[in-house]
Amino acid sequence: MLVSIMIAGFGGQGVMLLGRLIGECAFEENLHVSFLPAYGPEQRGGTANCTVIVSDEEIAAPVAEELDILCAMNQPSFDKFIGKVKAGGTVYINKTLVNADKARERDVEIVEIDADNLAYQLGTVKVANIIMLAAFLATAKILNVDRAREVVLKKLGKKQELLELNRQAFQCGLEQAEKTS
């Protein structure tokens, strides 16, 4: 098994955190994993992206020329990276900001999560990434969701309010995943 995942969006959407948390979850399952943030000017407000590779064997190249999974949090990222997704791959989109029409004819599965709107309803758009993460974990089935929830909540919060917010966001993501599947 070798799964290449790219997370992309605006700087500030928590794209790096999302990718890193997938990495943390894979790490806790004793899998081979690499998390490579694209650093550079883009981390200051432009588009940001990171690559996560999860495998049960040693990971050679930490970058992927073809993606199994793309998680696009905004339209520019979707437009930029949709061409890299393999036939048969999966694209997670933040439906609030991304129109995926361009990809409808491609041989890719599209999972649409209204992440920003759902996050607003929970109180802050900041948790959109956690909603996406949970939806991804529930549908991609690479990692154990219950264990991942523990890891994510442990990594995210010591403050009680934040913990509760993140717990709700995670749950919301799981429910969305169920609705879409």
Place this chain on the structure above:
Amino acid sequence: MTRVFMKGCEAIAEAAIRGGCRFFAGYPITPQNEIPEYMSRELPRHGGVFVQGESEIASIYMVYGAAAAGNYAMTSSSSPGISLKSEGLSYLAAAKLPAVVVSVMRAGPGLGTILPAQNDYFQATKASGHGGFRTITFAPSTLQEAVDLTYQAFEYAQRDRNPVIIAIDGFLGAIMEPVVLPPFKELKEPPKWAVTGKKGKMYHIITPATANENSQQAFNLQMEKLYRRWAQEDVRVEEYRVEDAEFVFAAYGTSGRVCKSVVNALREQGVKAGLIRPITINPFPYRSFEKLDPDRVKAVIVAEMAIPPQLLYDVRVGVGRAIPITIVRASGGNIISQKEAVEKVLSLQKGEMDYEEII
């Protein structure tokens, strides 16, 4: 042994502390900032000292002072910053002072970009400063290797009383991977040669100067002897699926990892590909290339994130003229394309060869 999921620069810093480093001086430059940041946070917890220098130059001389006083000292920087440290590196070598210098390569020349590259191969292996000195230069390709080599680097530096360079590119500095951290080494008393205050009339002199032509030549000969010993004893290399290979990649660091994927992909298509990955880029594993059988190996493909190529020179020295050499390359922050590398070999197999001349 602790297994953790850590960022490259931070894992290297942690490995250094576990390897005995108790002094770090550095100056901000991307993409190595996480090393000084981590050190400023963690070193004091272990009784160590962090100083943010006023420049790269000052930082390496703080390291020079700490090393003279018997401390295990380290600094880190990226390409333009390593250029500024090169004077100090030369002085460390001349004064026979051990230190570890991490070079996180970005694209150049000049200010270039902050993105990952391997343009500083010559700088890391041949010309880190004036006067023709050398260093052991490690070029890890995974975070685990970076951690293990950083941990050991201090011992090499102390053994040889010479700086050791850890040369990585920005990818390895930024990547997060699971690593097993080695245990904390017990700190040693300052070595006998260190300046700690004279004992009776016996005092220590640490000096980058020599008195005359004869003592300078004697010093140069002594250094040469050390470098020869490295070539005999300290070369590290990974030879991956080379035994029966007809197409052999030569790549180090991140390019080495990418080429490993390429080799695997080619093998799946039935193409006999292999990889020679220098782990010490100085001393260079010439032997691994010298022993390639020209009757079997159809081409050596140098893959590096540097334009014009640099690793190519050492590969040419090792391979000689018996086997054609060609290249796959990228620079500016681009990574070696796996697709391009696979296609290169497939076209080589068809007999399409473009020879790479050294320029």
Place this chain on the structure above:
Amino acid sequence: MKKLYSRPESLNKSASGFCPGCMHGTITKITAQVIDELELGEKTICCLPVGCGTLGLLYWNLDLVGCAHGRAPAVATGIKRSRPQNLVFTYQGDGDLGAIGTAEIIHAANRGENFTTIFVNNSIYGMTGGQMAPTTLVGQKSTTSPTGRDPALAGYPMNISEIIASLRAPAYVARFAVNTPANINKAKAGIKKAFEIQLRNGGFTFIEILSNCPTNWGMTPLETLDFIEEQTMKQFPLGIFKEPEEEIDKC
């Protein structure tokens, strides 16, 4: 019989190779005397510059570290932070400290590093053959200002002590001279005070000493002493520019 005067223990028995009439020998000697008097020989680490001070490698009977041009304050930072129990001082000239090493001295001073700098200011690059220094006086001739320093082209002499004293961190900043026996005694007392402040972790101490260069000034040694009194001191007045508050209270 009581010995009244002898070569300091902190110096070797080798003969001085400084030029005849050069006051480096005097400054080295009084510093060594202070180290002897405070019984710090086994505790001291001396950082030497590039310049005439480099010759100290042959004269000091102390633990010595030769440094690159201008970098002694950075080296001393690394040493003192690693070994706070030692007395650490740098011995630097005006080219080394005032030109190429400006960043290092200013920032070591600004961090309040707990070591002492002895700054020998003779207004010229001696070792390399008499080139203009940042401290060369207006109108003073050198091999790179053959018609005398012209402020329009080369600016004015830099008063390093005053610059250092403008920083908040340094504990003690003072300028002395060694052109008369009385001034030599004052300089020695200044060095002693600086070392004492360092020993009680009082912070950065900076002793500037006006010196001469008969060879490159093109004067007899005696003429240089007058020149210091009449010319150099006009640009670089002697005095204490900064000292610990408790010392001021005592006065």
